[in-house]
Amino acid sequence: MLDIKFIRENLKKVKQAMLNRNISIDLEKLLNLDDKRKILITKIEQLRSKRNTESKKIGKYKITGKKPSQELLSEINKLRNKIQKYQKQFLEIKNQTDNLLLRVPNIPDENVPIGKNNKIIKFIGKPKKFSFHPKQHWEIGEQLDILDFIVASKISGSRFVILKNEGCALERAIINFFLDTHKAKGYKEIMTPYLVNQTSMIGTGQFPEFEEEVFKCSNELYLIPTAEVSVTNIYRDVVLEESILPEKYVSYSACFRRESGTYGKDTRGLIRNHQFNKVELVKFVKPETSNEELESLVNDAENILKLLNLPYRVMLLSTEDISFTSSKTYDLEVWFAGNATYREISSCSNFKDFQARRMNIKIKLQNKKKEFLHTLNASGVAVGRTFAAILENYQQKDGSVLIPEVLRKYTGFDIISPKF
RNA sequence: GGAGAAGUGGCCGAGUUGGUUUAAGGCGUUAGUUUCGAAAACUAAUAUACGAAUAAAUUUCGUAUCGGGGGUUCAAAUCCCCCUUUCUCCGCCA
Numbered sequence: 184m185l186d187i188k189f190i191r192e193n194l195k196k197v198k199q200a201m202l203n204r205n206i207s208i209d210l211e212k213l214l215n216l217d218d219k220r221k222i223l224i225t226k227i228e229q230l231r232s233k234r235n236t237e238s239k240k241i242g243k244y245k246i247t248g249k250k251p252s253q254e255l256l257s258e259i260n261k262l263r264n265k266i267q268k269y270q271k272q273f274l275e276i277k278n279q280t281d282n283l284l285l286r287v288p289n290i291p292d293e294n295v296p297i298g299k300n301n302k303i304i305k306f307i308g309k310p311k312k313f314s315f316h317p318k319q320h321w322e323i324g325e326q327l328d329i330l331d332f333i334v335a336s337k338i339s340g341s342r343f344v345i346l347k348n349e350g351c352a353l354e355r356a357i358i359n360f361f362l363d364t365h366k367a368k369g370y371k372e373i374m375t376p377y378l379v380n381q382t383s384m385i386g387t388g389q390f391p392e393f394e395e396e397v398f399k400c401s402n403e404l405y406l407i408p409t410a411e412v413s414v415t416n417i418y419r420d421v422v423l424e425e426s427i428l429p430e431k432y433v434s435y436s437a438c439f440r441r442e443s444g445t446y447g448k449d450t451r452g453l454i455r456n457h458q459f460n461k462v463e464l465v466k467f468v469k470p471e472t473s474n475e476e477l478e479s480l481v482n483d484a485e486n487i488l489k490l491l492n493l494p495y496r497v498m499l500l501s502t503e504d505i506s507f508t509s510s511k512t513y514d515l516e517v518w519f520a521g522n523a524t525y526r527e528i529s530s531c532s533n534f535k536d537f538q539a540r541r542m543n544i545k546i547k548l549q550n551k552k553k554e555f556l557h558t559l560n561a562s563g564v565a566v567g568r569t570f571a572a573i574l575e576n577y578q579q580k581d582g583s584v585l586i587p588e589v590l591r592k593y594t595g596f597d598i599i600s601p602k603f
Numbered sequence: 604g605g606a607g608a609a610g611u612g613g614c615c616g617a618g619u620u621g622g623u624u625u626a627a628g629g630c631g632u633u634a635g636u637u638u639c640g641a642a643a644a645c646u647a648a649u650a651u652a653c654g655a656a657u658a659a660a661u662u663u664c665g666u667a668u669c670g671g672g673g674g675u676u677c678a679a680a681u682c683c684c685c686c687u688u689u690c691u692c693c694g695c696c697a
Contacts, residue, residue, distance in 0.1 A: 221653095221654070221655095224653070224654055224666080225654055225655060225665095225666095227654095227666080228653090228654060228655080228665060228666040228667085229655090229665080229666090231665085231666060231667090232664095232665055232666070234677075234678085235666090235678085237677075237678095238622085238677050238678045239622075239623095239677095239678080240677095241622080241677055241678070242622035242623085242677090242678070243622085243623085245622065255677085256677065258677095259677045259678090260677075262677090263676095263677075422613095551633090552661090553651090
């Protein structure tokens, strides 16, 4: 959420930011509503002030045993009716204002490329040359009998998968390897609920704008699309001491996404499932450090791909491609040998104070003042997509798949071979 | 699922026959006095948000906030309703 005062004082800048995002938001309407809100609240407060002083007079009469005059009573009655009338108008306008404000996206950082073209930062690792035609991961997985999409769709529908045999161990190995690697870099491991309330969803920015993209359960609970939601909300309505920052968390969770509006996209395989595993990194930092914290966050995510020896590239997302909440995002895209493309495997974002303002997370400075801190997060990295990338990049001519060196102590085997 | 109890400032805790309570008191924190310095003692300060005024403010004034929302009333921490969380007991269950 942006500060409405900031919007008012920097209208041109904010308007330009929205143009750069290619999003149309009626900021004038928002400011007009806020003007009305201010006028009404001023009126209401003046009336209340008057009512309070008059009302206290009655209190005094009561104590001394006198009876308040008829004029005083009717005067107060008039005040009450007026207050109620304005109060009703005020609530309506406040709701509208809040709702609009929650739908204004973050302002892209000045270093974000304007337009729809992302900027390639660098390529790391060279895609392997195969002496045969490399297959796509779902073919490999089905042949090795470690993935089953058919039975999964019987049980749940499309975009689900069943892991079998060595596939289960590989998935677990990846998760544990990610967690251990990040913990060694000072991230605290945490496990949080997969079901969260509406307030949490508003806090991280999924609601109200993207409500259709998550699964809703009964009792007003929602399945998390990413651990970011539950982990970041840990500090909702909390004031943190400056000295404990940066506070860094790593969290494994299953994630659930509706994937509405993606019909026909990535219908096969592990790329776009309704349920998938992810290890997420979340940071709470001092505002003045968030830029460098983003760089080190990207580094921590990259480290995983380097250790796994998977070729990847780093993209700086453009103003039209960064998410609603983000001010600056780097995507890591891993090489998929099967169809010879780079695909997103991690998204690393600096939200600055956008989420903190929604969640009311503050930092207490040494001079005792309080201000919103900055939040960041990154996938560190997507587990299912790593699984898929390993199958595609480590496949052998005979149909077997080698296990990357660093994962072998976790899996307990070096290779997955065809059964017959 | 059923029954009961509770939720008050950074923390503890009083206040529930509605009105000098402007939420007592204590602890903690900060500053000052004292001291070579510290402790102790004494004195003072000690929330957040929003709004108005002013050239501006860390200024002045106002409004709201006692788990959340709604209601009754001239007036609600206090009365009524709904929700929520915690605790205790019973039942059911992986």
